[in-house]
Amino acid sequence: MIRRTASFPTVLVALLCLCVGSAWAKSSDRNQRMNVSSDSSDCSVNESEPCILRGNVHIVQGTLEIHSSKADVRRGGNEQVIKLSGSPVKMKQQMDDGGWMNATAARIDYDQNRDTVVFSGNAVVKQPGRGSISGERIVYNMATGQVQSGAAAGAGGRVNMTFEPKNQAPAGDAKPEPKAEPAQQDKN
Template sequence: MTRHAAKLVLAIAALACAGTALAKSSDRNQTMKVDADRSDCTVTDSGPCVLTGNVHIVQGSLVIEAARADIRQGDGDIQSAKLTGSPVRLKQDMDNGGTMNATAAQVDYDLQQDTVVFTGKAVVQQPGQGSISGERIVYNMRTGQVQGGGNGGRVSLQFEPRNKAPASDKKDGKN
């Protein structure tokens, strides 16, 4: 793999890890495997790389499935990555033991602004933490701020209690 292709793959990894601050931290140090039906990549410092057809990315516990990944460079650095699909699916284990699952029609990662934008029936679920869904979810990796809504649609949030009481045992008919 060329140095430029390696940078493009790292951009995809950064995109995937952006979904949550609690993503499994050891995943960033794992080998990344990328499969797609086709690739069209320019190996210059400002060339695009487009992966199409059954794009499948695995790095540690991180799994991304998309129809297309479009990575853009500028001056030798990754500027943005756009994943599209029906839908794009992201799954990653968390350092706290849970698993983050996200789906959206499109996922845009802007490396310069450190933002990830999920659009089109976007859902991000973190068991034990809660979930957010809406037509548009914006995650700012610098500040940790998450915003939802957009296009006249509503946003739905679900918050899990921090200290869930264990379910009572009702098998024996005792309360």
């Protein structure tokens, strides 16, 4: 059953909040039109009921682009929780400094009250030129900029991080090594 309501666009605006932290998002994206498509939707005017998008969910707003199998938006009172799931969920967004953030995970959860984004299930977040982090679970606190990662409670697993050097010259900017001058022989 597909239900569409006048508040449906308002609910979808909350999906953008997945990456509103300044370290992982282009702040002007929040002011852009959001386009959402899916195979089906089931949403209600009643805020106590979830808004569910299923099948080939594609969300674009400014530089933010999300692909997932399902989006589950829960709202009520001052609370907003958005759960994206897929095989995997794929997300990319340009940052204010011009770089890009690319993330994949089996699930991405955004909790507005806690100001957190949780990437879980083979989570990988990459920022070319800055580095990457991967693990079973990555928690990003948008208010503080703190990133925590590790296995889910009781599960094993490792966290892998790569940090790029700050003074790394872009490819092609490296100067060639000076050529050694041939030794001159004394003719005397």
